[in-house]
Amino acid sequence: MARIGVFVCWCGSNIAGTVDIEAVTRAAATFPGVVHVEDNRYTCSEPGQAGIRRAIEAHQLERVVVGACSPRLHEATFRSAVASAGLNPYLLQIANLREHCSWVHRDREEATAKAIDLVRMAVARAARLTALETSTVPVTKRAVVIGGGVAGIQAALDIARAGFPVTLVERSPSLGGHMGQLDKTFPTLDCSACILTPMMVEAAAHPLIDVRAYSEVDKVEGYVGNFRVTVRSKPRSVDRAKCTGCGACYEKCPVQVDSEYDLGLGKRRAIYVPFAQAVPNCATIDRDHCLYYQRGRCRICERVCEAGAIAFDQLEELAEIEAGAIVVATGYDEFDPAVYGEYGAGRWPDIITGLQFERLVSASGPTGGEIRRPSDGRKPEAVAFVACVGSRDEAKGKAYCSAACCMYVAKQAMLLREKMPDTSVYVYYMDVRAGGKGYEEFYRRAAGQYGVNYVRGRVARIYPSRGRLVVAGEDTLLGRRAVVEADLVVLAAAMIPSAGAAELARRLSVSYDEDGFLTEAHPKLRPAETNTRGVFLAGCCQGPKDIPATVAHAGAAAAKVIALLSRQHLATEAMTAQADPGRCSGCMSCRPVCPYGAITARDAGGLRSVADVNPAMCQGCGACVAACRNGAMTLLGYTDEQLLAEVESTWR
Amino acid sequence: MPAHILSPAQQQGYAAAVSSRAGTDVRACYACGKCAAGCPVAPEMDLLPHQVLRLVQLGAVDEVLAAQSIWLCASCAACSTRCPNMVDLARVMDVLREDARHRGLRPGQPRVAAFHASFLDVLRRGGRLHELTMLISYKLRSGDLLGDVPMGVRMMLRGKLRLLGGSPARARQAVREIFRRLEAPERRKADAQ
């Protein structure tokens, strides 16, 4: 019988206040195998840990049981304490006397009785613990960043600048993301392109960054330090090496299509470069609209291309990339306000979204920065902005605040007043959330010296009447109707996770919330990590953010990646599954239940094959153990014997 | 009178009670005013729809039940249809009117109440609506004797107002029975609490 030491923590009055420590220690002393019991005010404190070390030596303890707070808090602490006394760190068992006992029960008698049970269970389990060793795996020194918006670019640059190669995967033909569509940015009103373009260029030029635009992630296999990411590059039908981006092709292309970049407010050709500063600056043929692909003739672009870059027969390419870490930076999509029947969005051309307004006000936009009504090109005399469209609206299934709208509305209103001093501007809002540095001052400038009329109230209806748009709102501060006849209405549409993000998350076994935003490992302490080791989050895929927050988040993700990639080896999970070749029948019913593909069939000689677990890939969930029909599979640290010992000893 | 002197207990209680009776959570309202902005009769209201909800949230019972607004509500349900927090305000207004009536308060809009009452009278007796009887009963209750008389005459000329209202005996009796059972005094008391 192993020699067990029990250490009962008071946690000040947190445990001792409700649990009779003295009774617990007395009971513990009677449990089989227990040779030493002591209690501390704070076992996690330095003296407390020293006490454990001393007792291990003094009493030649072979197992340690700590009755304290949740193992989720201090298991690591106590393991290292145990280890420092020369005992294997996995010979420790914690009884959760605080979160699961003293904090949830008021009756001292009941709480004490339960605490005694919990310690008994821990002792029984401890007696059956075995020493475990962690092995190590090498780390592939490359990161894959998924998404080429400002978050992805920032993360890629930070990682590359630290000396690690990066593959930057972007779905659309060019880097830039939504930031590339913005005109000016709050709270400084500096031009978006002026900040972003240099970043895009540096990323493309950086020797350690491999930009794969017009590409998507197909498959992700492997595990932290050793991912295999399959990237599918869609055919541009243009040879990227030859294309100079001269533009001759799209000047001559006869087909006009709504421009995705201009959000339907402008046109592009069937062969196109999405925007002037696109990176890579390489044309792409949109096969769904190109006459040659649709009707088999035209090929004008081919004729006018002096570089001979047009490659109609180009095929898609699959590349398998080995990487040690993955950064998800898939960003956001703009909420489609069409579900607001009362706002007539999508039905009346002069009711547009915030992002569309960016294109309308941008010098590189379809109107060259002249603000005109999409319907008739007239200059608007009155413009109304409506905040919280698709956010803070449970009825429309979007309860969250989209974080950036208040500020972009203030900015857009300012830009409008700047460009058209005679145009009156109204902003319908519920609250102005200006939490960032310099934000409140910025918003106050908009409402103050820029003369933007802020009206506190949600709009009930927007409808066309006599050639204008009637915005039926309420000034809840006056308790009076606030009906504006506007020529242009801008709906501040919220951010939602970009299409396909959830699907990607499933492939990475990263969880996501009810709104589809990916879940960080800890909302405060690990905001850029996920519960899947080696996968990190940057930007709006995790939740709505403005540019400063996005860049900061991306930097944080990059720092985590750098820390990971600078390691030569990673310690693997010690509590992994193990197949007993003697008992394994080779039925392999364990293989399909393993989420990590860690189980393979190994030839055991004589036509017999048995299950084999790769300890580096196994994350220790134990699904295979429960699936095994002959009890050949065990999960180290959670063996049947250990768990049943707890079951057996739950009650006296 | 002002809400801030009400005791918290009383506040909590009323909001919860109204919520359960209206089958909607009045506490979800964040006073965005979308209801007021779309309400056809808001301009005539003494308390705007969201202000009515606010008083209910605070449990300012007397103040809210004395309001004209609860009688002016046209039950068009534009508010309920558009509320971002899915508060069924039209139903809340029903509950408040009922409360005002059960507590025997003087209705904030006597004529509207008179109209409702006259309508119920006619039903109680006839089982089906007989407009002429109702109009007369309304005029007597409301004292609005002259209004609409010319229109009434024109309607009668076009056969839109029958002199005699006929409805089958079975229907009449069934409805009388319903009124009798629902207006039984012991039930009244039960509701008032």
Next chain:
Amino acid sequence: MTNYVYYPGCSLGSTAREYQRSVEAVAEHLGLRLHELADWSCCGSSATHGAERALALALPARNLNLAAAAQAAAGASSDADTGNEGGLLVPCAACYSRLRSAQAELNDSRDLQADFDHATGEQWLGGNVRVRSLVEVLWRDLGPDAIRHAVKRPLAGLRVASYYGCLLVRPPAVTGWDDPEDPVSLDELTAAAGAEPLWWPHKVECCGAGLSISRRDIVGRLVGQILSEAIDAGADLIVTACPMCHANLDTRQDIASRAAGRPLRLPVLYITQLLGLAFGYDQRQLGLGSHLTSTAAVTSRLSASAREVQ
């Protein structure tokens, strides 16, 4: 031939006689067989749910119970005449709304069912009755194409503003077969009749019918806005499917004109009157003469376009 149990409601016997007559005409023409619900009583209308919830549920529920019984009887009897595979047909938007919401509320709550049992001495059986609005039936069951085929005299050149009001489309949880903010059923029926439906902003703005008697000032303002929008949109007439709205819009045009500070004259027809005209019934059969606001503008326009055809 589809059979329906028919609930006319109080108005169709009096203020909305022309609705009754046109409904019968249209039903006959389209082969809808209406079997009036025996001993039906008032649905309670807005006055009761404004005053007494138990009453507001018991009154409509009683009629639903009758309908359930009628259906059961029909199901039992082989006689097609009393059959009713179509459900309970309700032409009046207000009755429809009351019946539907009462049914929904009762089905949701055992307590309310108990209240009903207490109030009527009967047991709640009306849970499965299919309560159908006449518009829903015309638009969904038959559909615009069927209407189009039934048209004898297309109403060419007639510009129609469809007025849905509140109770046909709100709250969507109760009705739910057309868009609550921008409904199209009446417009499509109008188009099927050969007329030109207009998009106009006040399709679903409330006209305040409930206050028509007690607060003429408010009603004047609301009706004024609705008529103005319809006229400015270029409408020759308004169609509706609600006797309350109709009475209000038809009889309050003087007050409305005063409120709006401009003369507002616009014929208001029931959708069935419009369809009836297209089906070739003459205006007397459809009771076009019984409106307070003259419908001459409409009929003369039609005869004019008819002459052009010849």
Next chain:
Amino acid sequence: MAITSGGAGTKSAFQPRIVAFCCNWCSYAGADLAGTTRMSYPATVRIIRVPCSGRIHPRYVLRALERGADGVLIAGCHPGDCHYSTGNYYTRRRLLLAQRLLTHLGFDQGRLWIRWISGSEGAKFADTIRDMSASLQVLGPNRKGRDQRA
């Protein structure tokens, strides 16, 4: 054997004994949260920490009941949220079978509860324990198990 002294302190009323298997990532964290937010629930439960609800073999449920537990709670991450992506999906399938097995062996189905409780659902954990204790009180002590044990 008398049904008085349940380990959970002897109160006059019958105190059921619940063995709860909680997955480390969601439900165990949920139980922790119930503690950190100082919720209170009956001291009828003994929690056994497992990496994933998918680790739990129906055999454990039987053993707990045979050992005299009045009820067994198996709590894991919500479907789709499993830290190991698919574990709880197998849990569900496996334990529905277990439930039938129980009736076969003469245990009331109501003695095995399966709940999805996330790390942010401290309240749900507390409520679950409250509800389960109450319904087990109605169900009465697990005589079969206790007799076997005695």
